[in-house]
Amino acid sequence: MAGRSASGLFALAGVLALAGIAQPGSRARDLLIVAIADLLIAAVAWRLPPRRTIALAVAGLVVLAYSTWAFGGMATGTGPFFVLLFAWVGLHHPPWTSVALAPLTAAAYVAPLVAAHRPAAVIGSAVVFVPVTTAVGEVIARRVRQLHRARREVEDAERWRAALMVTLAHDVRAPLTSVQMVLEMLAEDPPPAPADRLRLTGSALRQTARITRLAGGLLDVGRIEHGTLRLDRRPVALRAACESAAALTPAAAVTVVSIPDELTVDADPDRLEQILVNLVGNAARHGRAPIVIAATTSGATVDVTVRDHGDGVPADRRDQLFERYAGGGADSVGLGLWIARELARAHGGDARYEPADPGACFVVTLPTAWSRRCPSAYG
Template identity: 50%
Template structure:
């Protein structure tokens, strides 16, 4: 039996960069610098104030706490608690210098620059009053009232302006970086989609065309028709995929979609949508139920939800519908799998959803489905079933005057064809 022994290494957290630990450790370096300068001022030949030795010791202690404490447990605003000892030490140092703020003013500026680097403008404004008290209090107590007030009237707004400007600039860079990261994810998603989702239908369509080209004349007419229909289904699958990617791009750039509304027989639309799926789906929609929708977008909604049920749930998959009040129709797509984990429900409909664990999926299907439903004036929600999952889309019902038949009824339980 062989035992593997690994050495436990404790690595210091980051100093540069963003995050709670980086902010705290940068503050620790500022405290250490202030402590060293205060110590130097207390022992140098020009007879610095003895109180500065205590300020130096306190600053070094706070620096150690700021460096080693687990600030992540206090949340992202936890390091702001360090502002309290910082302002107390600055006020004490100013008092030690008999109300001369020339030695402490740079550290007030550094404090607000640090706040701006790691926190919002709101944090800068919230600390303005405590900082003003810490700056002006020792000056007024030392008998420098009018001079202190005139100097503070310039220094304190300048200190706040620096902190606010840095905070806004950092926020701008964070937004730009988030946009670049989103664009990179979109590029990666497009590449993954082309690699996974296009290859399969393209291969099937190529096989059908090659079969017709090589053996077409020798095949029975019914078989030729079936092969041609299979090729068209796969081509339509690629077309819908391209439309979905374009929809995602339009929503990203323009924030909306253009719909061509019509009265649609919901049962027939659901049966036609199931022809594009890789597994059988049962349609249990009553005859005569109609909605006001864009036919192509409605097909996209149904295909996305049913394909999601097939890929992540378990058979049987059932599409059903019922009136939801006087002017709405609720369409349900249910599978009989294990359902969606509770911790994934919050991000289920987000773009590039982390709830989608299928490596061949890019996490756009449910997001696009929700945006399409909302473009129709409805929505889509998830509810656990027993067993499985149930997604419900609400759509506007067609009014009686528009409820004209759109074609012959389709069979209630079509079989998917590959």
């Protein structure tokens, strides 16, 4: 777009220069040179790579300087093209570009006036003309940047709505179907035996808890984005939390190893469970069993690792793993790892990926329970 719009601008200037040749008393030779230069630049600009289009502005200033000098220092005809050139710069380049071009613009405007021996008052008009022209480019560039930002926000909101629909359709439908089946079985005549009824109600309660966690996770996305997330931190037994998260993912073969019963972390119990469930669920979807949860302590922090034995994550995807929607697909909206990392950071920790052989290993760093009582733990 930058190259093609510049091509149109320079083509217009070239055509106008050619049209000027037919005017009585025109300097046909100089107009022809200007026209050829403009049309050559237009031809080059049409397929110029985006990063090199700023060179077109420099070429345009050189042509404008020559045009002003050739016509005896009369900037009446070239002035509008200075403004058009900076409007193009503002549309397609960052705001600083216009400021960076200001010295060259001043030279392109003043030098031909001096060479043509124009009066000091005319030369002094550069004091107003150059800043105004530069400001035009900068104002347009800032406005374009605001519009791009607004467009990205709209696109993010649309993606969020689409992700929410996928989440509701996929993650809520399965537990609701289970709850419905339990209710239908409980409503049968005769009713199930007491032992079966207890098993069925336990299953229904687990599924409703799953829906509650999902709703809480979706709400946490909004709280994280707006900076309103609040944590109810307390000492939490890490092994029990890991075993609970493993039990909440019955379809995966999850083993908890190397975590002492007495090891505690300073965390919000619900958010810690959400971190672990998200990581285990990610391993179950994208890796292969067995899935192993382990932990190692280092000073005032604990590294909790969730490892699978699948194919691992390709190197070209690792930088985007913890971005929103990065892992979206038919059975996932790509928010799990992002939520896990943001919740870990809210606790003062972090989350990262480490390759394993074989498989993938996701590591969450959390503060130990005693670190809050130890000032040195926070440096």
